[in-house]
Amino acid sequence: xxxxxxxxxxxxxxxxxxxxxxxxxxxxxxxxxxxxxxxxxxxxxxxxxxxxxxxxxxxxxxxxxxxxxxxxxxxxxxxxxxxxxxxxxxxxxxxxxxxxxxxxxxxxxxxxxxxxxxxxxxxxxxxxxxxxxxxxxxxxxxxxxxxxxxxxxxxxxxxxxxxxxxxxxxxxxxxxxxxxxxxxxxxxxxxxxxxxxxxxxxxxxxxxxxxxxxxxxxxxxxxxxxxxxxxxxxxxxxxxxxxxxxxxxxxxxxxxxxxxxxxxxxxxxxxxxxxxxxxxxxxxxxxxxxxxxxxxxxxxxxxxxxx
Numbered sequence: 001x002x003x004x005x006x007x008x009x010x011x012x013x014x015x016x017x018x019x020x021x022x023x024x025x026x027x028x029x030x031x032x033x034x035x036x037x038x039x040x041x042x043x044x045x046x047x048x049x050x051x052x053x054x055x056x057x058x059x060x061x062x063x064x065x066x067x068x069x070x071x072x073x074x075x076x077x078x079x080x081x082x083x084x085x086x087x088x089x090x091x092x093x094x095x096x097x098x099x100x101x102x103x104x105x106x107x108x109x110x111x112x113x114x115x116x117x118x119x120x121x122x123x124x125x126x127x128x129x130x131x132x133x134x135x136x137x138x139x140x141x142x143x144x145x146x147x148x149x150x151x152x153x154x155x156x157x158x159x160x161x162x163x164x165x166x167x168x169x170x171x172x173x174x175x176x177x178x179x180x181x182x183x184x185x186x187x188x189x190x191x192x193x194x195x196x197x198x199x200x201x202x203x204x205x206x207x208x209x210x211x212x213x214x215x216x217x218x219x220x221x222x223x224x225x226x227x228x229x230x231x232x233x234x235x236x237x238x239x240x241x242x243x244x245x246x247x248x249x250x251x252x253x254x255x256x257x258x259x260x261x262x263x264x265x266x267x268x269x270x271x272x273x274x275x276x277x278x279x280x281x282x283x284x285x286x287x288x289x290x291x292x293x294x295x296x297x298x299x300x301x302x303x304x305x306x307x
Contacts (some may be wrong), residue, residue, distance in 0.1 A: 098251075228292075256281040
């Protein structure tokens with residue numbers, strides 16, 4: 001049985017000699033081609049503008065509702081332009097909800113939870129990704145399995161535990177049950193499995209470094225982009241958490257979501273006042289995204305193109 005040779009493909013682009021044997025000039029040419037910017041078409045810009053408007057509109061509407069009175073907010077059609085009462089409503093919400101103390105409490109709670117989650121999750125993620133020990137896979141499955149348990153099931157025993165420790169109505173009752181999360185451990189484990197080469201860990205072993213030294217000198221620089229993302233996600237989640245702080249805290253020592261419930265008390269709810277409080281509770285997150293957003297994005301991009 002004879003075979004016929006297949007015709008050569010003519011649709012593939014011709015490769016330059018520098019690309020066939022990439023010496024110094026070939027590598028320079030490849031870097032130039034890799035660094036070219038891809039220009040989006042008009043449809044891409046239209047979609048980006050629509051998504052930006054849809055994302056910003058809830059915040060804009062909150063500001064509009066916070067700048068008017070309750071009667072104007074309830075009218076049909078509702079107002080779409082800011083009113084003259086923004087600063088007066090913000091001052092009322094600040095005083096009636098004790099937002100000063102709530103802000104400080106939320107910064108403490110969200111900051112401690114985010115920092116501890118990042119450190120513990122990075123340590124556990126490094127252990128699950130690169131260390132070899134007995135029962136590693138079973139323990140990882142157990143950690144992942146805790147994500148399937150609804151947190152509401154543990155509210156009663158957890159509240160009893162906090163009461164026995166004397167932490168009821170205190171910030172440690174909110175902080176200690178959430179010092180680390182299974183989602184964070186799994187996230188860091190997946191990132192380090194791909195971003196951290198085994199050769200770096202083995203090189204540290206050859207140089208005589210123990211596991212903590214390897215973690216501090218090798219793992220942390222590699223994991224910095226993922227740690228930044230995990231910190232932001234955990235901080236926002238802890239800042240917005242309402243259920244458990246509402247159960248274990250009271251109005252004398254609230255976080256921001258718990259303090260906002262004070263604005264909705266009474267027979268007639270002042271929607272403009274509630275929106276003013278919501279705007280106050282959102283401003284710190286917006287400031288943090290504006291200040292640290294560029295560093296986080298640049299860190300993610302540096303981790304994506306590294307290697």
